[in-house]
Amino acid sequence: xxxxxxxxxxxxxxxxxxxxxxxxxxxxxxxxxxxxxxxxxxxxxxxxxxxxxxxxxxxxxxxxxxxxxxxxxxxxxxxxxxxxxxxxxxxxxxxxxxxxxxxxxxxxxxxxxxxxxxxxxxxxxxxxxxxxxxxxxxxxxxxxxxxxxxxxxxxxxxxxxxxxxxxxxxxxxxxxxxxxxxxxxxxxxxxxxxxxxxxxxxxxxxxxxxxxxxxxxxxxxxxxxxxxxxxxxxxxxxxxxxxxxxxxxxxxxxxxxxxxxxxxxxxxxxxxxxxxxxxxxxxxxxxxxxxxxxxxxxxxxxxxxxxxxxxxxxxxxxxxxxxxxxxxxxxxxxxxxxxxxxxxxxxxxxxxxxxxxxxxxxxxxxxxxxxxxxxxxxxxxxxxxxxxxxxxxxxxxxxxxxxxxxxxxxxxxxxxxxxxxxxxxxxxxxxxxxxxxxxxxxxxxxxxxxxxxxxxxxxxxxxxxxxxxxxxxxxxxxxxxxxxxxxxxxxxxxxxxxxxxxx
Amino acid sequence: xxxxxxxxxxxxxxxxxxxxxxxxxxxxxxxxxxxxxxxxxxxxxxxxxxxxxxxxxxxxxxxxxxxxxxxxxxxxxxxxxxxxxxxxxxxxxxxxxxxxxxxxxxxxxxxxxxxxxxxxxxxxxxxxxxxxxxxxxxxxxxxxxxxxxxxxxxxxxxxxxxxxxxxxxxxxxxxxxxxxxxxxxxxxxxxxxxxxxxxxxxxxxxxxxxxxxxxxxxxxxxxxxxxxxxxxxxxxxxxxxxxxxxxxxxxxxxxxxxxxxxxxxxxxxxxxxxxxxxxxxxxxxxxxxxxxxxxxxxxxxxxxxxxxxxxxxxxxxxxxxxxxxxxxxxxxxxxxxxxxx
Numbered sequence: 001x002x003x004x005x006x007x008x009x010x011x012x013x014x015x016x017x018x019x020x021x022x023x024x025x026x027x028x029x030x031x032x033x034x035x036x037x038x039x040x041x042x043x044x045x046x047x048x049x050x051x052x053x054x055x056x057x058x059x060x061x062x063x064x065x066x067x068x069x070x071x072x073x074x075x076x077x078x079x080x081x082x083x084x085x086x087x088x089x090x091x092x093x094x095x096x097x098x099x100x101x102x103x104x105x106x107x108x109x110x111x112x113x114x115x116x117x118x119x120x121x122x123x124x125x126x127x128x129x130x131x132x133x134x135x136x137x138x139x140x141x142x143x144x145x146x147x148x149x150x151x152x153x154x155x156x157x158x159x160x161x162x163x164x165x166x167x168x169x170x171x172x173x174x175x176x177x178x179x180x181x182x183x184x185x186x187x188x189x190x191x192x193x194x195x196x197x198x199x200x201x202x203x204x205x206x207x208x209x210x211x212x213x214x215x216x217x218x219x220x221x222x223x224x225x226x227x228x229x230x231x232x233x234x235x236x237x238x239x240x241x242x243x244x245x246x247x248x249x250x251x252x253x254x255x256x257x258x259x260x261x262x263x264x265x266x267x268x269x270x271x272x273x274x275x276x277x278x279x280x281x282x283x284x285x286x287x288x289x290x291x292x293x294x295x296x297x298x299x300x301x302x303x304x305x306x307x308x309x310x311x312x313x314x315x316x317x318x319x320x321x322x323x324x325x326x327x328x329x330x331x332x333x334x335x336x337x338x339x340x341x342x343x344x345x346x347x348x349x350x351x352x353x354x355x356x357x358x359x360x361x362x363x364x365x366x367x368x369x370x371x372x373x374x375x376x377x378x379x380x381x382x383x384x385x386x387x388x389x390x391x392x393x394x395x396x397x398x399x400x401x402x403x404x405x406x407x408x409x410x411x412x413x414x415x416x417x418x419x420x421x422x423x424x425x426x427x428x429x430x431x432x433x434x435x436x437x438x439x440x441x442x443x444x445x446x447x448x449x450x451x452x453x454x455x456x457x458x459x460x461x462x463x464x465x466x467x468x469x470x471x472x473x474x475x476x477x478x479x480x481x482x483x484x485x486x487x488x489x490x491x492x493x494x495x496x497x498x499x500x501x502x503x
Numbered sequence: 504x505x506x507x508x509x510x511x512x513x514x515x516x517x518x519x520x521x522x523x524x525x526x527x528x529x530x531x532x533x534x535x536x537x538x539x540x541x542x543x544x545x546x547x548x549x550x551x552x553x554x555x556x557x558x559x560x561x562x563x564x565x566x567x568x569x570x571x572x573x574x575x576x577x578x579x580x581x582x583x584x585x586x587x588x589x590x591x592x593x594x595x596x597x598x599x600x601x602x603x604x605x606x607x608x609x610x611x612x613x614x615x616x617x618x619x620x621x622x623x624x625x626x627x628x629x630x631x632x633x634x635x636x637x638x639x640x641x642x643x644x645x646x647x648x649x650x651x652x653x654x655x656x657x658x659x660x661x662x663x664x665x666x667x668x669x670x671x672x673x674x675x676x677x678x679x680x681x682x683x684x685x686x687x688x689x690x691x692x693x694x695x696x697x698x699x700x701x702x703x704x705x706x707x708x709x710x711x712x713x714x715x716x717x718x719x720x721x722x723x724x725x726x727x728x729x730x731x732x733x734x735x736x737x738x739x740x741x742x743x744x745x746x747x748x749x750x751x752x753x754x755x756x757x758x759x760x761x762x763x764x765x766x767x768x769x770x771x772x773x774x775x776x777x778x779x780x781x782x783x784x785x786x787x788x789x790x791x792x793x794x795x796x797x798x799x800x801x802x803x804x805x806x807x808x809x810x811x812x813x814x815x816x817x818x819x820x821x822x823x824x825x826x827x828x829x830x831x832x833x834x835x836x837x838x839x840x841x842x843x844x
């Protein structure tokens with residue numbers, strides 16, 4: 001069943017990872033010369049789909065046809081040979097090489113083994129002219145170019161490979177609005193020449209501007225295939241992307257006492273170029289959520305509150321006492337605990353046993369005159385492990401071997417053991433399966449019930465909306481909305497975020 | 504990047520209860536080194552017979568091991584903390600020269616012998632302080648900062664000594680180091696005491712725990728509230744202090760202070776540390792392993808000397824030992840489930 005005029009057809013693509021089904025029967029067809037948008041929420045399978053197309057992942061099942069012929073994309077080189085070029089989110093250009101060298105990276109032009117740099121420079125100049133960027137010299141080092149310039153180089157590389165399909169993974173994420181306009185002009189020129197584009201973005205407004213048809217993924221499955229952009233409302237798209245509910249089960253919790261004292265107060269925080277004039281207050285037992293896109297400044301706001309980043313202006317108080325700016329040690333001493341976004345690289349000693357990760361902030365307490373009393377330390381860790389329902393409940397196990405959910409519980413246990421007044425959570429359930437998710441919510445809620453102030457950032461809107469009492473919507477480094485969480489829904493947050501980012 | 508990005512596929516799934524994922528015991532790890540040392544001794548026994556088995560010969564091996572041993576113990580701290588110190592050999596030379604100059608330029612006999620030792624240690628610690636501040640606060644890569652210190656300290660040593668060896672004429676100093684309490688030379692005692700103190704520091708104190716944490720994951724340690732930069736400086740100061748002390752020990756062994764003392768010691772020390780089982784990327788360190796590593800290399804040296812074999816041949820064997828040790832280490836690092844050494 002190959003549709004007419006389709007350059008690429010994918011049917012029933014399945015890809016397993018250990019413990020997860022990333023793609024569970026995805027269909028996609030892309031016509032020559034169109035901009036085909038792929039939409040989907042966190043975990044919907046977009047990145048996996050791209051990697052299948054790029055030859056980086058082999059599907060476990062499913063058929064791929066190009067021009068009506070069945071093909072197997074066995075490697076990145078095979079993908080390029082089939083005319084599929086991928087532009088990844090993290091621009092894959094080599095900063096130390098020139099524009100021309102980057103464009104021909106991996107398929108250098110040569111005569112008898114000697115690279116013909118003259119020919120490559122001429123070809124690159126032609127390609128750049130074709131893309132409308134004559135101002136970029138093929139001899140410039142790519143490191144000197146802006147993100148937009150690097151994207152043009154990436155695009156020129158795709159064209160130099162005679163790509164017939166270019167996959168663009170969130171190309172606008174690194175661009176400002178003017179650069180996005182340039183990108184769209186280039187995309188239109190390229191598609192006019194018959195090249196197909198798969199365009200991935202979360203900015204629905206962009207998709208409306210540039211897209212021809214849309215395929216929506218949800219939980220690894222196609223929920224809408226090739227629907228025309230013009231006849232589909234934004235609201236319809238959001239519903240297609242987000243229609244689910246059982247995934248997020250929040251334990252019931254009492255309302256925060258109206259007379260609860262402020263625990264954390266942040267006034268007029270800014271970090272130049274990242275976010276400005278952010279003020280928050282969190283009362284004892286309150287959960288406050290920050291909603292916004294990655295890159296909106298939300299993670300940086302958390303880092304600044306925890307002292308991991310020095311604020312340009314503004315101060316933070318915990319229980320009325322000011323924190324020393326830019327000092328994590330001072331924040332931790334005041335009882336501010338951060339569970340960072342990147343658990344593995346920012347949170348854990350992966351090769352150390354579990355108990356040492358639980359006591360990482362508090363081990364000095366189990367020491368007399370600098371000498372550790374490891375028995376007391378392990379007893380304290382055992383108590384936490386029991387309370388956390390850690391699985392397996394083995395304090396000596398190497399932390400690396402635990403699942404994401406259990407690793408997150410270890411981080412929570414660290415702050416429980418240290419005793420914290422403010423718990424700061426960045427993406428608390430990223431990479432955590434549904435069962436462990438509910439347990440983590442319970443732990444957080446239980447901690448709030450003891451009077452701890454909780455500040456949470458999550459890309460999963462239902463999570464941040466369902467867990468929080470108060471929501472701050474962050475867009476482009478500014479708080480664009482503050483209000484009770486039950487008075488706002490996902491659609492409204494997305495609208496606010498998009499308005500804020502466009503401004 | 505933008506919001507709602509896909510999560511990475513779960514790459515580390517856990518097979519519950521199938522195997523015990525515990526750290527390989529340090530005892531088991533060191534057992535391998537002890538066996539290697541015993542094998543070396545057997546080789547020594549077969550090739551050099553009585554000359555190797557002689558009690559004095561073992562004292563010679565220990566005496567030979569003591570100076571590089573103290574340097575290696577200091578290096579263990581830096582490497583466990585995720586750094587590297589290439590300047591130890593030069594700092595040793597500089598400390599020896601500084602101390603011997605101080606002694607020779609003052610009227611002989613006026614200098615208390617302990618002042619000589621303290622001077623050497625202080626010079627070493629000061630060098631470590633400079634390197635540590637450059638690395639922790641100046642954000643210079645450890646390799647580069649200590650490479651600069653290595654070159655500069657050697658140059659300074661040459662200027663101070665005018666490239667001449669300076670005989671140390673402080674009789675109490677020599678008397679102290681040439682005494683043999685309980686039958687072992689003082690140098691060996693110094694090494695053993697330094698190693699014992701280092702073991703306690705690394706394994707039984709909050710300082711040691713911080714060292715392992717910083718070396719294992721500096722960012723996680725910082726976010727957990729550990730003063731990572733101050734701790735890093737402290738590690739380089741310890742390493743410098745040990746190099747300085749080794750400088751004083753070197754004067755005792757050779758009776759002179761010289762700008763050529765300790766050349767290439769940085770490589771010997773790193774080799775001993777790595778062979779001992781300390782991870783070069785940091786986060787795991789073993790003092791016992793380092794001591795065994797030092798003993799393996801000094802025994803090797805002794806066997807080659809007794810058999811009148813060339814230094815060059817010895818270097819080849821040394822190289823082979825380093826490679827084998829690191830290969831074994833990687834094997835076990837990749838298999839966290841294994842419980843063998």
